[in-house]
Amino acid sequence: MNDVKCSGGRAACTLVHLSDFHHCRPSGVGVAAFRNKRLLSLLSWRLRRRKEHRPELLDRMSRAVAAEAADAVAVTGDLTHLCLPVEFDEIRERLGALGPPQRVFVVPGNHDALVPVPWDKGLGRWAEFMAPDSSRDRGRFDFPALRVREPLALIGISTARPTRPLSATGRVGEAQLERLEEILHRSARMKLFRVLLIHHPPAAGMVSRRKALEDADRFAAVIRRTGAELILHGHCHRLCQAELDGPRAPIPVLGVSSATATAAHPLKRAAFRRICVGGSAPDWRIEVHDHVI
Numbered sequence: 001m002n003d004v005k006c007s008g009g010r011a012a013c014t015l016v017h018l019s020d021f022h023h024c025r026p027s028g029v030g031v032a033a034f035r036n037k038r039l040l041s042l043l044s045w046r047l048r049r050r051k052e053h054r055p056e057l058l059d060r061m062s063r064a065v066a067a068e069a070a071d072a073v074a075v076t077g078d079l080t081h082l083c084l085p086v087e088f089d090e091i092r093e094r095l096g097a098l099g100p101p102q103r104v105f106v107v108p109g110n111h112d113a114l115v116p117v118p119w120d121k122g123l124g125r126w127a128e129f130m131a132p133d134s135s136r137d138r139g140r141f142d143f144p145a146l147r148v149r150e151p152l153a154l155i156g157i158s159t160a161r162p163t164r165p166l167s168a169t170g171r172v173g174e175a176q177l178e179r180l181e182e183i184l185h186r187s188a189r190m191k192l193f194r195v196l197l198i199h200h201p202p203a204a205g206m207v208s209r210r211k212a213l214e215d216a217d218r219f220a221a222v223i224r225r226t227g228a229e230l231i232l233h234g235h236c237h238r239l240c241q242a243e244l245d246g247p248r249a250p251i252p253v254l255g256v257s258s259a260t261a262t263a264a265h266p267l268k269r270a271a272f273r274r275i276c277v278g279g280s281a282p283d284w285r286i287e288v289h290d291h292v293i
């Protein structure tokens, strides 16, 4: 990865990445809402995870991210914890604090699809933040969602789907992979800096099998053929870096910690990343800055 200075006027644009709010709001909800996989997530919240996440950190995070005035803000899923309609509503407000929907781009995580929820009570509440440029209303659309913010092509992929209890896996699926390949080829012809947003890490060995991307091999094969300039993910709750093979050079795969994490370890504490992009195709340069909250 070559360097480019964020300051000094050489960066073409800046991108902020944050993830995994795990906003949990179980109060005021009838017991019927928990006669499903939500019950296990509620138990894990009460036993362990509520000590690991502090919702008030999101206020500090929002202020810090807004102060960056980045060209784009990428948010890679698991914004709710129990996939409850009230959580989707409250997160909608939080996303608004990060910036306008035209600038803030979201993909869902496994917790945002913990159980099936009607579109208008769940993910549809964030439609403006997830929609591709081609979507004109709050109706459903297909992923991948492409947003062109020159020189960036931001490509949102959904790996979120309900899975069996104790599983936190994700899947891109054949239809999405097919469209992804076409979008990546097209945006390469337009000489754009292609950034993929995906919740589950697509590189091997970053999470356990219980949390893995099931079709990571198929995803990696697409990337090997088409290339991409950068892949951003959440899910592993730590600042991390890996690579996937591209047609010409390795492609950086960057993960970020949970935006509400209180961990003692600096790589697991709440943070966002600022990524400066400079140069032009095919000689892009990026510089990555970690901001621990």
Ligand SMILES: [Fe+2]
Pocket (backbone or CB within 6 Å): 078, 109, 110, 111, 168, 199, 234, 235, 236
């Ligand atoms: Fe996750």
